[in-house]
Structures are given as C-alpha cells and as structure tokens.
Amino acid sequence: MPPKGKKRGRAALTAPKEPDFKDARSELQGESKRPKSQRVEMKSLATGNVAETSGVEARAEQDRNKRVHTHWLMKSEPESRFEKGVDVKFGIEDLKAQPNQTACWDGIRNYQARNFLKDMKAGQEAFFYHSNCKEPGIAGIIKIVKEAYPDHTQFEKKDPHYDASSTKEKPKWFMVDIQFMRMTKRFIPLAELKLHHQAHKISGGPLKDAALFTRQRLSVQPLTDEQFAFILSLEEEKH
DNA sequence: GCCAACGTTGGC
DNA sequence: GCCAACGTTGGC
Numbered sequence: 001m002p003p004k005g006k007k008r009g010r011a012a013l014t015a016p017k018e019p020d021f022k023d024a025r026s027e028l029q030g031e032s033k034r035p036k037s038q039r040v041e042m043k044s045l046a047t048g049n050v051a052e053t054s055g056v057e058a059r060a061e062q063d064r065n066k067r068v069h070t071h072w073l074m075k076s077e078p079e080s081r082f083e084k085g086v087d088v089k090f091g092i093e094d095l096k097a098q099p100n101q102t103a104c105w106d107g108i109r110n111y112q113a114r115n116f117l118k119d120m121k122a123g124q125e126a127f128f129y130h131s132n133c134k135e136p137g138i139a140g141i142i143k144i145v146k147e148a149y150p151d152h153t154q155f156e157k158k159d160p161h162y163d164a165s166s167t168k169e170k171p172k173w174f175m176v177d178i179q180f181m182r183m184t185k186r187f188i189p190l191a192e193l194k195l196h197h198q199a200h201k202i203s204g205g206p207l208k209d210a211a212l213f214t215r216q217r218l219s220v221q222p223l224t225d226e227q228f229a230f231i232l233s234l235e236e237e238k239h
Numbered sequence: 240g241c242c243a244a245c246g247t248t249g250g251c
Numbered sequence: 252g253c254c255a256a257c258g259t260t261g262g263c
Binding site: 217 | 261262263
C-alpha cells in the first residue's frame with residue numbers, strides 16, 4: 001500500500017515561522033473577515049472547555065477536529081515543470097500509473113493546506129484538480145486511504161521541498177496517501193466552474209464561496225457536501 | 240511570459 | 252506588531 005510518492009504541488013521553498021492557526025480555521029464561514037475582536041472571542045470560546053491542554057498547536061488540532069469537512073479538492077500539475085532540477089509533474093495519469101493507483105501527497109509547504117491535510121479522514125473523497133497547465137480543471141476523483149503522517153521529503157536534502165528547519169522529532173510537514181477512484185465523466189474546466197461561481201454569487205448557489213475562488217492559491221481545500229454534489233452534477237451535462 | 244493575488248519575511 | 256518588500260501560485 002504505501003505508495004512511492006511523486007513530487008508534486010507547489011510550495012514555498014523557504015521555511016516560514018510557525019503560523020497563525022486562527023486564520024486556518026473556519027475559512028468557509030468567512031471567519032477571517034470578522035473584526036479582530038470577534039475573532040479573539042471565538043478563539044477563546046473554542047478553547048475554553050479544554051483545560052487540560054495548552055499550546056497553540058494542541059488547540060488548533062482540537063479546533064480542527066470539530067470541523068466537519070467531508071470533501072476536498074487537491075491541485076497538482078499535469079505538465080512538466082522543474083523545481084531545483086526536479087520535475088514536479090504529477091497529473092491524474094501519473095497517479096493511475098502508480099502501484100495500486102495510490103500515491104502520497106507530498107511537498108505541501110503551506111500551513112493552511114497542511115492543516116487541511118491533517119483534517120482528512122480515510123475514505124473521504126476529493127477532486128483531483130489539474131493546475132498550472134493548458135486547461136486547468138477537475139480531471140477525476142480520488143480517495144483518502146491513509147491519514148496524515150510526516151512528509152519524508154522535508155528531511156531529504158536533495159528534494160525541492162527540503163526544509164532544514166524541520167526535525168524528525170517534531171516534523172513540520174505532513175502528507176496523506178490518496179488512491180485513484182475514477183476519472184470524472186468529462187473534464188470539468190475551471191472556466192466553467194468560474195461561470196457557476198459568478199452566477200452563484202448572485203443566486204446564492206453552492207459555489208458562491210468555494211475556496212477555489214475565495215482562496216485562490218490554496219492547493220488543498222475543503223468542499224462542502226453541497227459543493228461536491230453540485231460539481232458532480234456537472235458531469236452529466238453535455239458540452 | 241505577464242502579472243494579480245496573496246503568503247512570508249524582516250526592518251523598524 | 253505593523254507593513255513594505257519579496258517570492259510563489261497559477262490563470263490567462
């Protein structure tokens with residue numbers, strides 16, 4: 001099962017300071033747009049009933065455990081691009097070619113994306129999204145088959161995503177294993193999703209606040225049940 | 240290849 | 252702790 005991972009994803013090559021977890025919380029509820037004072041209050045509410053634990057990390061983990069993200073969208077690049085001499089290409093066809101059609105999702109070096117990886121539960125489904133390519137959009141459906149564990153590439157000096165500031169005792173970056181489920185019945189282009197997003201902003205439809213548009217650069221993002229179902233329904237349309 | 244969006248860094 | 256400069260993401 002443990003797949004041999006392929007390099008993928010784009011991420012900061014530098015090693016940023018440990019982040020601010022509050023911004024990673026409740027993105028879909030638009031919490032980050034609240035005034036600071038309100039955010040602080042929510043934070044203490046969220047942590048007030050956990051007297052035992054302390055520390056930003058532990059609280060953030062508990063906050064995440066309360067969240068109910070059921071579906072995901074994961075971006076990967078299907079066309080060759082070299083990062084520190086290494087090709088980071090990993091399209092859905094590359095996933096299909098892996099042993100067991102399974103791979104580890106390594107190379108994520110953004111805290112918010114990492115936190116979403118940690119939220120993932122085995123069995124949950126995600127869209128496999130092709131980014132930074134001729135035609136960006138959703139190509140297929142994958143399933144989480146192994147929950148978050150340390151990303152080994154952070155310790156490998158030659159890896160484009162090596163992070164000198166991380167230790168095996170306290171790894172900074174995590175990955176999950178995912179397995180190919182199926183191609184979508186047709187490729188669903190970003191341009192089409194964007195049209196729905198625009199329409200839904202007016203009608204109040206499910207893509208109104210989809211992270212794909214509101215968190216433009218996030219490479220691992222949650223979808224609500226409604227968003228996932230809506231996008232799936234687009235498969236049936238003729239184009 | 241351009242460049243808007245946006246996350247991170249570091250000076251103050 | 253603010254915020255300008257910088258670097259990356261990723262569509263077009």
